[in-house]
Amino acid sequence: MNAFRTPEDMWELPPATRPAPSGPLPDAPHAVVIGSGFGGLASAVRLAAKGWRVTVLEKLDAPGGRAYVHHQNGHVFDAGPTIITVPFLFEELWALAGRKLSDDIELRALDPFYRIRFDDGDEFNYSGDPDKMRAEVRRISPGDSAGYERFMAEADHCYRLGFEALGDKAFDTVGDLIKASPAIFRMRGWRSLHAMVAAHLKHPKLRMAMSLQSLLIGGNPFSVTCIYSLINALERKYGVHWAVGGTGRLVQGLVSLLEGQGGVLRCNAEVQRIEVDQGVATGVTLASGERIAADIVVSNADTAWTYRNLIEAKHRRHWTDRKVENGRYSMSLFVWYFGT
Numbered sequence: 504m505n506a507f508r509t510p511e512d513m514w515e516l517p518p519a520t521r522p523a524p525s526g527p528l529p530d531a532p533h534a535v536v537i538g539s540g541f542g543g544l545a546s547a548v549r550l551a552a553k554g555w556r557v558t559v560l561e562k563l564d565a566p567g568g569r570a571y572v573h574h575q576n577g578h579v580f581d582a583g584p585t586i587i588t589v590p591f592l593f594e595e596l597w598a599l600a601g602r603k604l605s606d607d608i609e610l611r612a613l614d615p616f617y618r619i620r621f622d623d624g625d626e627f628n629y630s631g632d633p634d635k636m637r638a639e640v641r642r643i644s645p646g647d648s649a650g651y652e653r654f655m656a657e658a659d660h661c662y663r664l665g666f667e668a669l670g671d672k673a674f675d676t677v678g679d680l681i682k683a684s685p686a687i688f689r690m691r692g693w694r695s696l697h698a699m700v701a702a703h704l705k706h707p708k709l710r711m712a713m714s715l716q717s718l719l720i721g722g723n724p725f726s727v728t729c730i731y732s733l734i735n736a737l738e739r740k741y742g743v744h745w746a747v748g749g750t751g752r753l754v755q756g757l758v759s760l761l762e763g764q765g766g767v768l769r770c771n772a773e774v775q776r777i778e779v780d781q782g783v784a785t786g787v788t789l790a791s792g793e794r795i796a797a798d799i800v801v802s803n804a805d806t807a808w809t810y811r812n813l814i815e816a817k818h819r820r821h822w823t824d825r826k827v828e829n830g831r832y833s834m835s836l837f838v839w840y841f842g843t
């Protein structure tokens with residue numbers, strides 16, 4: 504274990520020789536993670552499992568980001584995410600920290616996954632039961648049964664290529680994109696999700712029911728790539744779950760994993776600038792003026808915000824600036840919370 508000396512060594516270590524989840528070595532390299540949403544916390548747990556000393560900096564008064572938990576007048580509101588489609592990714596994080604997800608969090612499968620109510624009062628029970636789903640499709644549009652089978656086969660194809668083969672690729676370089684292009688071509692990824700669904704299903708209710716899932720990740724079915732049909736396959740394969748006690752339990756669970764690994768979460772710690780020296784991030788400066796040195800900085804704040812506001816213009820690449828400036832940004836969602 505004492506052989507770990509450089510960050511590069513740690514990335515290369517086989518799992519069995521990584522440091523125990525009890526804590527990093529005092530002289531282990533330091534990773535600063537900006538943001539304590541699911542992305543930031545997951546990165547932090549992974550880094551800690553590889554032996555880094557990890558500090559997560561969060562500008563709000565509590566962790567969670569889009570999964571922040573609001574308390575008001577005795578009510579508790581999960582601000583954003585509520586359903587979990589790939590539970591094994593959480594199980595993996597718990598395993599990396601030497602623990603078992605089910606010891607800390609109870610995930611329950613939903614049945615049906617969704618109940619879609621149409622404006623004419625009709626309902627579609629969207630579930631993981633293949634027979635019930637076929638019956639629902641037949642009830643709404645008997646002529647679409649064969650098309651539904653074709654749609655599922657194509658969604659499975661997108662799952663294999665888009666999730667299993669490409670799901671963990673960062674697409675950081677043009678080379679990554681070139682390598683992925685045969686798969687994107689085979690999925691005909693230039694089509695919209697709705698166009699792909701409409702090629703198989705004729706009834707408007709079925710088209711809606713089979714393409715709405717991209718809305719869960721903020722994607723408009725009329726414009727996002729049909730690769731997102733993989734969500735349909737994911738749901739059938741792993742089910743749709745919720746965390747008993749609310750999504751906040753998952754956030755708390757991740758924070759306690761990190762702390763059990765010796766990592767630190769600091770709230771009310773807004774990063775004002777990522778310090779860069781000769782193209783390499785060397786630490787961060789907080790709004791309070793405090794400077795924290797780091798061997799690696801992971802920003803899980805929104806990408807455009809990171810480039811525009813946290814990295815000085817002289818350290819940004821021209822093409823990054825153009826991409827960030829030319830992006831079209833939206834507020835994504837407007838949510839009202841009711842305490843009843």
Ligand SMILES: Cc1cc2nc3c(=O)[nH]c(=O)nc-3n(C[C@H](O)[C@H](O)[C@H](O)COP(=O)(O)OP(=O)(O)OC[C@H]3O[C@@H](n4cnc5c(N)ncnc54)[C@H](O)[C@@H]3O)c2cc1C
Pocket residue numbers: 537538539540541542543544560561562563566567568569570582583584585586587588719720772773774775803804805836838
């Ligand atoms: C209403 C809603 C419903 C959703 N439903 C689902 C769902 O059911 N299932 C699902 O899987 N997904 C769902 N999502 C999507 C999911 O919530 C997000 O994909 C996920 O939470 C994003 O996590 P993240 O860590 O990438 O970013 P965020 O959660 O946005 O975390 C970023 C964090 O960085 C912090 N930060 C930003 N700038 C700084 C700075 N300068 N210094 C320090 N900290 C900083 C922010 O305060 C924030 O805490 C939903 C989203 C919304 C909004």
